[in-house]
Amino acid sequence: MDALLQQFFNLDVMAQAWPLVLKGLGMTALLCLAVIPLGLGGGLLVALASLSGSRALRWSVRVFADLFRALPPLVLLILIYSGLPFAGIRLSPFAAVCLAFLLNASSFYGEIYRAGIESVGRGQWEAARSTGLTAGQAFGYVILPQAVRNVLPDLVSNTVEVVKLTSLASVVSFTELLYAADMARSVTYNASPIVLAALIYLAILWPVVRLTSRLEHRIAA
Amino acid sequence: MTDLDRFLATFLNPAVAGQYAGAIAAGVLVTIEVAVAVLVTGLALGLGLAVLRAYRIRPLNALIVIFVDVFRALPPLVVILLAYFGLPNVGVTLSAFAVLWLVLSLVLAAFAEEIVWAGILSVRKGQWDAARSTGLGFAQTLFYVVLPQAVRLAIPPLTNRAIATTKNTALGSVIGVGEIINQAQTAVAVTGNATPLLMGALAYIIVFVPVLILAGRIERRFAWRRA
Numbered sequence: 001m002d003a004l005l006q007q008f009f010n011l012d013v014m015a016q017a018w019p020l021v022l023k024g025l026g027m028t029a030l031l032c033l034a035v036i037p038l039g040l041g042g043g044l045l046v047a048l049a050s051l052s053g054s055r056a057l058r059w060s061v062r063v064f065a066d067l068f069r070a071l072p073p074l075v076l077l078i079l080i081y082s083g084l085p086f087a088g089i090r091l092s093p094f095a096a097v098c099l100a101f102l103l104n105a106s107s108f109y110g111e112i113y114r115a116g117i118e119s120v121g122r123g124q125w126e127a128a129r130s131t132g133l134t135a136g137q138a139f140g141y142v143i144l145p146q147a148v149r150n151v152l153p154d155l156v157s158n159t160v161e162v163v164k165l166t167s168l169a170s171v172v173s174f175t176e177l178l179y180a181a182d183m184a185r186s187v188t189y190n191a192s193p194i195v196l197a198a199l200i201y202l203a204i205l206w207p208v209v210r211l212t213s214r215l216e217h218r219i220a221a
Numbered sequence: 222m223t224d225l226d227r228f229l230a231t232f233l234n235p236a237v238a239g240q241y242a243g244a245i246a247a248g249v250l251v252t253i254e255v256a257v258a259v260l261v262t263g264l265a266l267g268l269g270l271a272v273l274r275a276y277r278i279r280p281l282n283a284l285i286v287i288f289v290d291v292f293r294a295l296p297p298l299v300v301i302l303l304a305y306f307g308l309p310n311v312g313v314t315l316s317a318f319a320v321l322w323l324v325l326s327l328v329l330a331a332f333a334e335e336i337v338w339a340g341i342l343s344v345r346k347g348q349w350d351a352a353r354s355t356g357l358g359f360a361q362t363l364f365y366v367v368l369p370q371a372v373r374l375a376i377p378p379l380t381n382r383a384i385a386t387t388k389n390t391a392l393g394s395v396i397g398v399g400e401i402i403n404q405a406q407t408a409v410a411v412t413g414n415a416t417p418l419l420m421g422a423l424a425y426i427i428v429f430v431p432v433l434i435l436a437g438r439i440e441r442r443f444a445w446r447r448a
Contacts, residue, residue, distance in 0.1 A: 007310045008303075070429040071422060072391035075402050079422050082406070086231045086415035160294070161385075167296035171395055178299055182306075191307030198299050205294035216339060 010192040017184035017193035024180025025200055031094070031166045031176055035101040039162055040155075042102050043109025050114055065107040074168050076100045081172045093174035097166075105162050112154045116147030153215040160208050164201070177201070230414075237416040241408040245420050248404035249428060255321055255400065256387035262326040263386065264379070267333025268372075274334070275341055275363055285334065292331030298392050300324045305396045321393040329386040336378045340371030377440040384436055388429065401425060 049061040068076065077100040084091060091099065120143050128138035148155065170179035181197035274285050292300070305320045315323070344367045352362040394403035405421030 003311050008307055066430065066433060067426060070426050070433055072388040072402075072425060074391040074394070075422055075425055078402060078406065079418055082409060083232075083415050083418045087228065164294075164296035167298045170298070178296070178302070182302055185302075185306060189310075191303055191310065194299065194303045194307065198295055198303060201296060201299060202291065202294050206290055209290055209294045213335060213339075 006190075008191050008195050010190055013184075013188050013190045013192040014196045016188065017181065017196060020180045020184050021177065021193060021196055021200070024175055024177040024197070027175055027180075028166055028177040031097065031169060031174070032163055034094075034098050035105065035166065036159060036162055038098060038102045039105025039109050042106025043113055046106050046110025047113035047117060050110060051117060061110075065110055068103045068107040069111070071104075073100065073104045073165055074171060076104055077168055077172060093169065093172045096172055097169045097174055101162065101165065104165070105158075108158055108161075109155070112151050112158060113147065115154075116151035117143060119150045120146045153212055156208065156215065157212045160205055160212065163205060167201075232415050232419055234414055234416040237408075237412050237414045238420060241404075241412075241417045241420065244404045244408055245401060245417065245424055248399060248401035248421070249424050251318075251393075251398065252390050252400040252428065255318065255325070255390045255393065255398070258322050259325040259329055259386060259390070260383055262322070263329025264333050264383065266326065266330035268337055270330065270334040271337035271341060271371075272363065272368070274338055275367075276359075289331045289334050292328050293335065297324060297328050297389050298395065300328070301392055301396060317393065317396045317398045320396060321390065321398050325386055325389055325392075328389070329383065332382045332386070333379060336375045336382065337371060340373075340375035341367060343374055344370045373443060376443050380436040380439050384429070384432055387432075388425075391425075 046061055046065055049057050050065065052058055071079075077097065080100050081091065081093065081096040084096075124142055124146065125138060128142040129135070133141065166176060167178040169176045170182060173179065175183075177197050177200060178194075181193040184193035185191055270285050270289075274282050301320060301324045304315070304324055305317065308315060308320075348366055348370070349362060352366040353359075357365065390398075390400055391402050393400050394406065397403065401421045401424050405417040408417035409415060
């Protein structure tokens, strides 16, 4: 029991690792601020394109979205980070992570938006257009708000997934929360810094996870 | 050598592809092994926990909810590193394969419990009352009446989550499990050529696109029956 506490909940080691881990947390926050809006925006474009009137556009977007959903995000990230330099394109870890997550997250968000948009009755669109709204206005003011409300639980839980995915950035040596904690672990030969990082992730994500299960249960009821 | 030749020699090099096809195939096998093991234990554990929760034993349910929430909120890579580097120091040494299997099973179990539980909750109370009034016991009602309906409702979200979890087998590369991307990275490091990386990506697509298509079909089918 004592060994367990020493190894996983060593307060001295945690205190020692704290400044480094805190810096990592800052980088994770920065990453989330970049990646979540990119994914939400990109996803909307993907959804629009996959519902567009042009068959060529519709199918090419769907094929790419399926491809990026089939690839594990880590594989996509490694492909971009260690594959592109062979083509003479050298990205910083931050840029590589942003690009990989833009492709991955917008494919998943795109599916969610699409389900939401399809769940809004066609009559809404026709009614909006017949009152004189332009296509853009009808979509922005009438369709999208209802679509988003219908799929809100999915959007939130996908955002939780994206935040969790940022931990993958550690694999390409981007000094986010997990990377910082793992660095501290390898210096101290003690797993407590990773426990510290886990506690930080929990503190941030647990409330959101609770919220999503509440939202989902309410929908089911 | 033109630019195109150089590009092909770097990304689609037949010699390198031939040399490492075996390694990538071995990686595919490992990926499938871990995935199947995780699916079996994860889904079984998740289903078991949901059934246990239906008995509504307060302290037990609190523990289940905490377990589920923790594993839904933590990034799997964090848990993998924690188990792989932390456990040996307290006398528990597991192979990288075992760590990957164990952690992903727990993650899948957490999500599966949540999904099946939502399914159980969405079975109307009248079903319980009707079954009990025909003389079925609590367990009989749960297993013969409620659970079959709950599992049916749970199948579409369950397939999605199962796919997401099996894709996480790629995380094993970080602790040295010789799955697809690990084999590919090793080959890239040895040859200084990007071909194995593309082969790895292609292998994932070959493995997972049929699974995605199948999942879409399952989803539509069960959605239709529900309506």
